[in-house]
Amino acid sequence: MTGQPADPAQPSAAGGSGHAVLALGSNLGDRAATLRAAVALLEKRLGVLAVSPVYETVPVGGPPQDDYLNAVVLTRPAPVRELLAAAREAEQAAERVRTIRWGPRTLDVDVIACGDVTSDDPEIIVPHPRAHLRAFVCVPWLDVDPDATIPGYGSVAALVAGLAAAGETAGLRRAGTATDLAAAAGLG
Ligand SMILES: Nc1ncnc2c1ncn2[C@@H]1O[C@H](COP(=O)(O)OP(=O)(O)OP(=O)(O)O)[C@@H](O)[C@H]1O
Numbered sequence: 751m752t753g754q755p756a757d758p759a760q761p762s763a764a765g766g767s768g769h770a771v772l773a774l775g776s777n778l779g780d781r782a783a784t785l786r787a788a789v790a791l792l793e794k795r796l797g798v799l800a801v802s803p804v805y806e807t808v809p810v811g812g813p814p815q816d817d818y819l820n821a822v823v824l825t826r827p828a829p830v831r832e833l834l835a836a837a838r839e840a841e842q843a844a845e846r847v848r849t850i851r852w853g854p855r856t857l858d859v860d861v862i863a864c865g866d867v868t869s870d871d872p873e874i875i876v877p878h879p880r881a882h883l884r885a886f887v888c889v890p891w892l893d894v895d896p897d898a899t900i901p902g903y904g905s906v907a908a909l910v911a912g913l914a915a916a917g918e919t920a921g922l923r924r925a926g927t928a929t930d931l932a933a934a935a936g937l938g
């Protein structure tokens with residue numbers, strides 16, 4: 751934590767009200783270690799408020815590739831460009847190489863939402879335009895914030911129910927406690 755009150759609902763003039771939501775994914779290299787390092791970096795740059803359980807997930811879209819570890823992190827709110835900069839810094843620290851769209855990667859960090867803030871800047875679209883379609887985002891997000899909503903799409907609980915009914919959650923399973931991310935954020 752950064753020494754400020756850990757209240758996710760605290761308003762912030764810098765980044766709108768509420769907290770920011772970042773989604774992490776890794777399917778190359780030591781996936782669990784990569785996620786832990788990313789959470790530690792996000793703690794330093796933004797201040798981590800909560801981390802979800804880690805899920806092992808079947809790849810959605812893209813070429814045939816190995817399974818992912820996915821998790822969601824809640825951070826303090828910040829301007830969306832700052833959130834993107836922290837996400838990119840974490841990806842660079844993991845030596846991410848961009849090749850084909852939706853191809854395998856050491857680390858992907860997507861900015862999913864930040865309270866009720868919206869951005870249509872193509873460099874940083876908020877809420878993330880595909881978040882509501884992705885069980886590997888919505889399921890861990892719901893775990894860590896049961897009251898979550900996506901501006902324009904409604905409650906994440908309802909989205910997860912719809913994804914489950916469509917069979918989209920079948921490719922997710924909780925990873926073991928060895929991948930727990932809380933310690934990496936200093937959350938004990
Ligand atoms: N909310 C956002 N979070 C992260 N990147 C974003 C966001 N909105 C737009 N972008 C832009 O998307 C571009 C592609 O990002 P990236 O290569 O991580 O895509 P991807 O993770 O493969 O696919 P997807 O966007 O479907 O998750 C980046 O240049 C980035 O600036």
Ligand SMILES: Nc1nc2c(c(=O)[nH]1)N=C(CO)CN2
Pocket residue numbers: 774775776807808809810811812818820852858886
């Ligand atoms: N299971 C899973 N599938 C994906 C993921 C991901 O993180 N997990 N990320 C993608 C592009 O961001 C495309 N497909």
